[in-house]
Amino acid sequence: MKNFDMMLREHDLKATKQRIGILSIMQDKGHINIEDLYGKIKTLFPSISLATLYKNMHLMLKNNLLTEVSVKNSKTLYEITKDSHAHMHCENCGEVYDVDFNFENLIYPKDDSFELKDTQVIFSGICKNCK
Ligand SMILES: [Zn+2]
Ligand SMILES: [Zn+2]
Numbered sequence: 001m002k003n004f005d006m007m008l009r010e011h012d013l014k015a016t017k018q019r020i021g022i023l024s025i026m027q028d029k030g031h032i033n034i035e036d037l038y039g040k041i042k043t044l045f046p047s048i049s050l051a052t053l054y055k056n057m058h059l060m061l062k063n064n065l066l067t068e069v070s071v072k073n074s075k076t077l078y079e080i081t082k083d084s085h086a087h088m089h090c091e092n093c094g095e096v097y098d099v100d101f102n103f104e105n106l107i108y109p110k111d112d113s114f115e116l117k118d119t120q121v122i123f124s125g126i127c128k129n130c131k
Contacts, residue, residue, distance in 0.1 A: 011063040031096045033075035090127035
C-alpha cells in the first residue's frame with residue numbers, strides 16, 4: 001500500500017497534513033459522506049472548516065484521487081479511487097460494499113462514437129447483517 005503522501009503527489013497535489021488526514025479516514029471507512037467525514041476530521045484538526053474540507057475534496061475529486069459514489073436515497077459517498085468495481089447498497093442499513101465486477105465484458109460501443117469516462121454499477125438489496 002502506497003503512502004498517502006506519495007498518492008497525493010502522484011495526483012499533482014501537495015501533500016498537506018489535512019489531506020493526508022482525510023485520506024487516512026477514507027481508507028479506514030471505505031465509503032463515507034461529507035458530514036461523517038467532517039465529524040471525524042475535526043477530531044484531528046479541530047479548526048478545519050467545512051469549506052476547507054469541501055475545497056480539499058473538490059481538488060482530490062478533480063485530480064481523480066477520489067471518486068464520488070451516488071446511491072439512491074442516500075447522501076453522496078466518497079472513496080479513494082480504486083480499480084473499477086461495482087457497489088452493493090443495502091436498502092435497510094445504507095451500508096455500501098465493494099464488489100469485483102468485470103467491466104470488460106460489458107457491451108457498449110467500444111469505438112470512438114462515445115468516450116467512456118466513468119462507470120457506476122450499483123446493486124441494491126439487503127445485506128447479510130440485515131437479512
Ligand atoms: Zn444492511
Ligand atoms: Zn467502492
